[in-house]
Structures are given as structure tokens and as C-alpha cells.
Amino acid sequence: MWKAHTQSVVFLLKKLAFVFLSCLGLQLHAQVTFQGTPNISLPSTPQELAKGDFNNDGRIDFVSIQFNAFANQQVTILLNTGTGTFTGANKRNFASATNPTDIAVGDFNEDGNLDVVTCSQSNDNFSLLLGDGAGNLAAPVNFAAGDLPQGIAVGDMNKDGNLDVLVSNRGTPDDVYIYFGNGAGNFVAPTIITIVNVWDITVADFNGDTNPDFAVYVSNTVQVWFGDGTE
Numbered sequence: 001m002w003k004a005h006t007q008s009v010v011f012l013l014k015k016l017a018f019v020f021l022s023c024l025g026l027q028l029h030a031q032v033t034f035q036g037t038p039n040i041s042l043p044s045t046p047q048e049l050a051k052g053d054f055n056n057d058g059r060i061d062f063v064s065i066q067f068n069a070f071a072n073q074q075v076t077i078l079l080n081t082g083t084g085t086f087t088g089a090n091k092r093n094f095a096s097a098t099n100p101t102d103i104a105v106g107d108f109n110e111d112g113n114l115d116v117v118t119c120s121q122s123n124d125n126f127s128l129l130l131g132d133g134a135g136n137l138a139a140p141v142n143f144a145a146g147d148l149p150q151g152i153a154v155g156d157m158n159k160d161g162n163l164d165v166l167v168s169n170r171g172t173p174d175d176v177y178i179y180f181g182n183g184a185g186n187f188v189a190p191t192i193i194t195i196v197n198v199w200d201i202t203v204a205d206f207n208g209d210t211n212p213d214f215a216v217y218v219s220n221t222v223q224v225w226f227g228d229g230t231e
């Protein structure tokens with residue numbers, strides 16, 4: 001009897017706790033809301049979006065790439081005013097190679113200002129656009145990539161303190177190019193890894209050994225390639 005009663009009390013407490021947590025959950029869910037800002041027009045077909053602080057004011061900005069855009073409108077920086085508006089002088093277009101397919105950010109010349117890299121499947125290259133720390137990007141410096149570059153990612157793959165660039169090429173042949181940076185905005189000839197049916201790419205240390213790895217989207221699977229921290 002006591003045991004059954006205890007179980008009933010425990011059951012009741014569990015049920016009350018469940019109801020309480022459910023209500024709390026509902027309340028927490030109810031508190032997390034998102035409110036859209038007015039639409040921000042872009043020059044042409046937006047392709048990819050990245051973020052970073054491009055004018056060094058401590059507020060995270062956006063950078064967008066556009067497909068089929070005019071020659072000087074492939075890359076757009078949207079500076080964050082802190083009020084959710086990105087219009088007027090806070091929206092700035094810059095040139096890159098034709099029809100960029102992906103974008104990544106990093107400080108490739110180590111001047112403290114965030115820079116942008118894009119890859120272009122029309123020009124079979126990737127472009128480095130150096131930032132000036134005031135929300136502007138310099139003219140693109142282009143580096144040859146493989147056939148039909150699709151994805152671009154950034155990491156310090158050889159752990160020398162200089163950011164490196166990885167480009168996944170989905171053409172013929174299909175492969176990944178790893179460009180090791182020299183810290184001055186230039187790169188040595190790429191290391192090439194053949195990966196059949198590669199598409200997009202991203203970089204992180206996936207096995208926790210402190211060496212950067214990369215993951216690629218291959219057909220309907222994901223492959224992780226583990227690095228050893230060297231070239």
C-alpha cells in the first residue's frame with residue numbers, strides 16, 4: 001500500500017514536473033521570436049552569404065555574392081548599423097570574377113582587416129578581395145583553380161599561423177585544391193586531392209586532434225578528410 005502510494009506520489013510529481021517543464025518549454029519557445037527587417041535588394045541573383053566585421057566597429061556585417069550580376073556588382077557588403085538596416089551607403093557593391101559560386105572570409109594579409117575570397121565557376125579561379133577595415137574591398141586578385149569551382153573554405157591547414165584556402169572543383173577532373181597562404185595575401189601552388197563527385201567544402205577539426213580537417217559533400221554523402229597539420 002505504501003509502496004503503491006509512493007509510486008503514485010512519484011508518478012504525480014513526475015507528471016507535474018513534466019507539465020511544468022512543458023509549460024516552461026512553451027514559454028521559452030514563445031520568447032524566442034524573430035522579426036524580419038524590410039527586404040534588402042541585391043544587384044542580381046544572390047548565391048551565398050557570409051558574415052564578419054568589415055569596418056571594425058564591433059558589429060557583425062554581411063557579405064553576399066551574386067550570380068549573373070554586372071561586372072562591378074558580384075560582391076555586396078551590407079554594413080550593420082545596429083538597427084537592422086543595411087541601406088544607402090551601408091550597402092556597397094564590389095567586383096569579383098564572373099558568376100561566383102561560394103564565398104569565405106578571413107584575414108589573408110594579416111593587417112587586422114577582414115578580407116573576402118570567392119570562387120568562380122565561369123573563370124575557373126578564386127579571387128581574393130582585400131578589405132580596408134572601413135567596409136570596402138579592393139579589386140580582386142585572381143588565382144587559377146580547377147574545373148568548375150563550386151565551394152570555398154578557409155583554415156590554417158598546416159598550422160603555420162597563415163590562413164589557407166580550399167576550393168572544391170566539381171568539373172573534370174573533380175578535386176580539392178589547397179592553397180597555403182604566406183600571410184601577405186599570396187599563396188603557393190596548390191596541393192591537389194582528387195575526390196570524385198565533390199561539391200561543397202567546409203573546414204574544422206572534426207576529430208579533436210588540433211589539426212584542421214575538411215569535410216566535403218560528395219553526391220548524397222559527406223566525407224571527412226583528416227589532416228596531420230602539415231602540407
Ligand SMILES: [Ca+2]
Pocket residue numbers: 052053054055056057058059060061079080
Ligand atoms: Ca561592422
Ligand SMILES: [Ca+2]
Pocket residue numbers: 106107108109110111112113114115130131
Ligand atoms: Ca586583411
Ligand SMILES: [Ca+2]
Pocket residue numbers: 155156157158159160161162163164180181
Ligand atoms: Ca597555413
Ligand SMILES: [Ca+2]
Pocket residue numbers: 204205206207208209210211212213226227
Ligand atoms: Ca583534426
